[in-house]
Amino acid sequence: MKISSNWLKQYIDFEINSSNIDELVYRLVLLRFETENVQHIKRDYENFVVGKVIECVKHPNADKLTLCKVDVGNEILPVVCGAPNVETGQTVPVAMNGAKVKDFTIKTSKIRGEESRGMICAGDELGLSDNHDGIMVLDEAIKIGTPLNELFGLEDFVIELEVTSNRSDSLGYLGFGREFAFMTGSELNYPEFKIAECEEKTDDFVKIEILDTKACPRYCARLIKDVKVKESPEWLKEKLNAVGLRPINNIVDITNFVMFETGHPLHAFDFKNIAGQKIVVRKAEKHEKFTTLDNKELELNDKILMICDDEKSIALAGVMGSLHSGVTDITTDVLLEVAYFNLAGIRETVKYTNIHTDSSKRFERGIDPNDAEFVMNRAACLIGELGEGKILSGIADAYPLKIKNKIVNLRLSRTEKILGFRISEDNIIESFRKIGLETTKKDSDILSVTVPTFRPDITKEIDLIEEAVRLYGYDKIPEITYSTVSLEPNENIEEEIIDTVREKLKNLGLVETLNKSMVDKKYCLLFEKKPVRIEHPLNDEMNHLRNSIILSLLQTADKNIRRKNEIVNIFEVGKIFFYNEEQITETNSLAVLLTGIRRFQSWNEKESVYDFYDIKGIAESFIKSLTPKVLSYVSQDIPCYFDKDQSLSVYLDNMKIGSFGALSLETAGLFNIKQRIFCFEADISGIEVLLQKSEFGIKDLSKYPKVVKDISVLTGINEKASTIENFIRKTVGGLLTDIAVVDQYKGEQISKDKKSYTFRMSFQSFDRTLNEKEIEILLNKIIHGLKNDLNLEIR
Amino acid sequence: MTGLLEKKKRILDDISASASFEETEEKRIKYLSKKGEITLLFEQIKTVLPENRKEFGQVLNRLRNQALELINEMKSKYSEVKSEKIDLTLPGRNTSAGRYHPLNMIKDDLKKIFNKMGFSVASGPEVETEYYIFDALNMPSWHPARKVTDSLYVEKDKLLRTETSSVQIRTMEKGKPPFRIIAPGRAYRNEKENATHTAMFSQCEGLYVNKGVSFAELKGTLKEFFRTLYGKDTIIRFRPHYFPFTEPSAEVDVSCFKCKGKGCPLCKMSGWLEIGGCGMVHPIVLENVGIDSEEYTGFAFGLGIERLAMLKFGVNDIRDFFENDLRFLEQF
Numbered sequence A: 001m002k003i004s005s006n007w008l009k010q011y012i013d014f015e016i017n018s019s020n021i022d023e024l025v026y027r028l029v030l031l032r033f034e035t036e037n038v039q040h041i042k043r044d045y046e047n048f049v050v051g052k053v054i055e056c057v058k059h060p061n062a063d064k065l066t067l068c069k070v071d072v073g074n075e076i077l078p079v080v081c082g083a084p085n086v087e088t089g090q091t092v093p094v095a096m097n098g099a100k101v102k103d104f105t106i107k108t109s110k111i112r113g114e115e116s117r118g119m120i121c122a123g124d125e126l127g128l129s130d131n132h133d134g135i136m137v138l139d140e141a142i143k144i145g146t147p148l149n150e151l152f153g154l155e156d157f158v159i160e161l162e163v164t165s166n167r168s169d170s171l172g173y174l175g176f177g178r179e180f181a182f183m184t185g186s187e188l189n190y191p192e193f194k195i196a197e198c199e200e201k202t203d204d205f206v207k208i209e210i211l212d213t214k215a216c217p218r219y220c221a222r223l224i225k226d227v228k229v230k231e232s233p234e235w236l237k238e239k240l241n242a243v244g245l246r247p248i249n250n251i252v253d254i255t256n257f258v259m260f261e262t263g264h265p266l267h268a269f270d271f272k273n274i275a276g277q278k279i280v281v282r283k284a285e286k287h288e289k290f291t292t293l294d295n296k297e298l299e300l301n302d303k304i305l306m307i308c309d310d311e312k313s314i315a316l317a318g319v320m321g322s323l324h325s326g327v328t329d330i331t332t333d334v335l336l337e338v339a340y341f342n343l344a345g346i347r348e349t350v351k352y353t354n355i356h357t358d359s360s361k362r363f364e365r366g367i368d369p370n371d372a373e374f375v376m377n378r379a380a381c382l383i384g385e386l387g388e389g390k391i392l393s394g395i396a397d398a399y400p401l402k403i404k405n406k407i408v409n410l411r412l413s414r415t416e417k418i419l420g421f422r423i424s425e426d427n428i429i430e431s432f433r434k435i436g437l438e439t440t441k442k443d444s445d446i447l448s449v450t451v452p453t454f455r456p457d458i459t460k461e462i463d464l465i466e467e468a469v470r471l472y473g474y475d476k477i478p479e480i481t482y483s484t485v486s487l488e489p490n491e492n493i494e495e496e497i498i499d500t501v502r503e504k505l506k507n508l509g510l511v512e513t514l515n516k517s518m519v520d521k522k523y524c525l526l527f528e529k530k531p532v533r534i535e536h537p538l539n540d541e542m543n544h545l546r547n548s549i550i551l552s553l554l555q556t557a558d559k560n561i562r563r564k565n566e567i568v569n570i571f572e573v574g575k576i577f578f579y580n581e582e583q584i585t586e587t588n589s590l591a592v593l594l595t596g597i598r599r600f601q602s603w604n605e606k607e608s609v610y611d612f613y614d615i616k617g618i619a620e621s622f623i624k625s626l627t628p629k630v631l632s633y634v635s636q637d638i639p640c641y642f643d644k645d646q647s648l649s650v651y652l653d654n655m656k657i658g659s660f661g662a663l664s665l666e667t668a669g670l671f672n673i674k675q676r677i678f679c680f681e682a683d684i685s686g687i688e689v690l691l692q693k694s695e696f697g698i699k700d701l702s703k704y705p706k707v708v709k710d711i712s713v714l715t716g717i718n719e720k721a722s723t724i725e726n727f728i729r730k731t732v733g734g735l736l737t738d739i740a741v742v743d744q745y746k747g748e749q750i751s752k753d754k755k756s757y758t759f760r761m762s763f764q765s766f767d768r769t770l771n772e773k774e775i776e777i778l779l780n781k782i783i784h785g786l787k788n789d790l791n792l793e794i795r
Numbered sequence B: 001m002t003g004l005l006e007k008k009k010r011i012l013d014d015i016s017a018s019a020s021f022e023e024t025e026e027k028r029i030k031y032l033s034k035k036g037e038i039t040l041l042f043e044q045i046k047t048v049l050p051e052n053r054k055e056f057g058q059v060l061n062r063l064r065n066q067a068l069e070l071i072n073e074m075k076s077k078y079s080e081v082k083s084e085k086i087d088l089t090l091p092g093r094n095t096s097a098g099r100y101h102p103l104n105m106i107k108d109d110l111k112k113i114f115n116k117m118g119f120s121v122a123s124g125p126e127v128e129t130e131y132y133i134f135d136a137l138n139m140p141s142w143h144p145a146r147k148v149t150d151s152l153y154v155e156k157d158k159l160l161r162t163e164t165s166s167v168q169i170r171t172m173e174k175g176k177p178p179f180r181i182i183a184p185g186r187a188y189r190n191e192k193e194n195a196t197h198t199a200m201f202s203q204c205e206g207l208y209v210n211k212g213v214s215f216a217e218l219k220g221t222l223k224e225f226f227r228t229l230y231g232k233d234t235i236i237r238f239r240p241h242y243f244p245f246t247e248p249s250a251e252v253d254v255s256c257f258k259c260k261g262k263g264c265p266l267c268k269m270s271g272w273l274e275i276g277g278c279g280m281v282h283p284i285v286l287e288n289v290g291i292d293s294e295e296y297t298g299f300a301f302g303l304g305i306e307r308l309a310m311l312k313f314g315v316n317d318i319r320d321f322f323e324n325d326l327r328f329l330e331q332f
């Protein structure tokens, strides 16, 4: 909604100028009118006057130029003019010395040898039109010497307001003016007019029949005959231009003007095109066809409200007229419509047709049903004045059930309770009165408020409380902090676990990423869970919800690889979505992805790339940081997108916690990645179980020395280190406090189908120092067992 | 005195004769421990003639210091570790530290501050029914946010939540007041993306329902929060607004932490930063979850996490947060 200060001035005696505009805009914000933009329009014609051409002679040295003598009141100026239409006797705008025409300042000069002391202006040079074909010729009646500022000078501020979607009253100058007058402490003056009716009666020419009074509670019409359709006068065109409307003809312009003035849309029909002198308001039939005035064919449904005559439909009620029903240059009799339609019905039409107009915008929010007479008379009067029409007496008014003002009670105690501070009763009553809400006191606590029909947004006490604090001023609301009332803290275990997991993964040197939940279907298919489809995606990149965090990490890895980020070590903890037995399910899940270079070459280190043992190390350290329990790592139940030969799953007893390893080459290939990718994934629900079953106890530390021994075992090429390790643990029992593989050897010194593992074992007792003898016995037992039970060779 | 000087020579010679680190340590125990020879000599000061005591003490002190010095010298001679000159200008060995995502850093900040103010963390599903997103929140059927094409529907009546406000309903439905929660999480809109909008974004919802909760307390609470986040001299401003689920409603501005309200490019010269929306929980919303709106009142607010992060870290394009370019992430 654009508010022009020049237009607003008609109703409110308050000057908006350069020095108060900023403050006004700020105060409008506090009154719930956000300003999108303020345009300062200024047309200043300093040193321009009205003159009369009293002589025209051809320029002696130039064919296309004329030497003129121009009377500007107090003197007669010689002016050289290039326009083809200049003639003796014309009244014209003259730019005198010092006047600025576009970027050029007029001064006395010689043009082809002849003196010129001014310039006769064309419309475009004054910024008044696009016309540059010739000079602008003014009305002869204008006095010579009149400063041009008196005719065309203008200073206007056009404030573009954002009106919240619950307020309809502020979409008109008078409604907005009510708030503006309250804000500035000035009075709102309604336009005054006197309607001159002729003897013929509207009722004798038009019958109104409303078939759906719920959708259309009120319909008013008035006939104006013998109208001259023509261009609107300057003042009207100027106003419409200021609010961004294109002037069309006087009749259409008046309906628009009155709509902007009152906030109540109206419509003008050419009465000659209305068959049977009858207006019928009814719902459309299914598949009924309708052609809009901008020539669009629509097929309607039976929820859409139509304005019809005796034979055909002539408008989509409250939204737009039909192609041939409107006012044209040859129209003589105009039927004016001022109606009130139910909000929901108009919304239905707008939703179905997707046609948004200035009219529908207002009806959708709800306008005042009871200002119809005022609106009608105002428009009729203007048509009588500017279109020289004959206004038929009376209004054909179908309003079977009058909509009354509401009474809403406001408790002062409740107001204070909601706001946390008191606004005085007087303050409330007075500010309500200024915006049209009359109050009467019911008792010491209750104010009975009459809510006029132009405020359909107010229906409840809470609406009045909001109104009270809005008018009081949001800037004056005190800031209260109570010493925090302590409440039972609400435990959110999952959220805490997620944060723990994030912290552990970050501490392992990984970088956290956050990826979109929406993904392309082609990626989802790779993962096992049945993905969820999005119904109206903006594009194919987001037509499904991700069913795996690895999917997201792969997209991010691909992007980073393409950008030559060579170390990719990332994780995310977030939601995945999938169908579980036809039910949409969302769970929190974590995934880690490693690919590319682990370490760059440096003075003390060779360049190395990520491999299986990096992801295994991450998985192991991560789990070790969460629980003291020993979990099993087995080749079992590996998801299909992993490479089965380089992946393991982690189990706590019989429960799978997660999987890790290299992704299959097909998986990487789908994401266009040529290098090896290593991932670890687990569900947060599994981590929760892990944490529930684990209590970290502080282990007693032995005071006795630790003895460390190495043993190298020659095994078959496919033998697993964990088999030997488990065997040694079982053999030694409690005295073995630690065992680890410290070397792996394949090569010349041993046969090709063998490899050698070196295990480093720590022995320690809680009650004594282990002596050499005991250690030797243990070692022999191990060696014996490895040889005889596992058939292995000791090196 | 001469006896003392002889003793001194013998002791120092004996220490010098140690042949290993361990033997030197044995000598330290022999001479300087609590019952060591030198320690015991100090006790003899009492038996010395008063006029000689001062000198005796000085010689003894010197002996103890020399012995200690010698022992340390011998130990370092036998130590396996040798000090050597190295090039101090070579770069240090790589260790990678790991990082949090900037949006989660802000989220963690919010949780920490609001926790101190007595708010617990709540969460709810991201795929929700229209009831939790619109109906229960008093969103009229004609509200622009309800346009099917503006939201990401996955089934009839099921869509990705357009606001985290749905968690309010979920929380209140489950228990009895009082409630004091925040709910940080993701929300979605079917929107063309640009430098200030993404189809997925993060919000932090807040809700406090109790007897006697007021609009003024909402303003006080948010002010407290922003003073913790942006500094003690931060002030806030409420602007009236319309939200269906709160009344009265306000948009919240915070005085620009960069220019302290004087005007700078960050705040587009206004001195204020737009940060979120808030208001008193609409009585209809309370009634929808079976809370007596006469007895209880409540406030709710929603803060945009990306907005807070963009302001804090000076990020100009919201899409950067979801690009996950490691060069970007490693700056935080």
Ligand SMILES: [Zn+2]
Pocket (backbone or CB within 6 Å): B256, B257, B258, B259, B260, B261, B262, B263, B264, B265, B266, B267, B268, B269, B271, B272
């Ligand atoms: Zn600033």
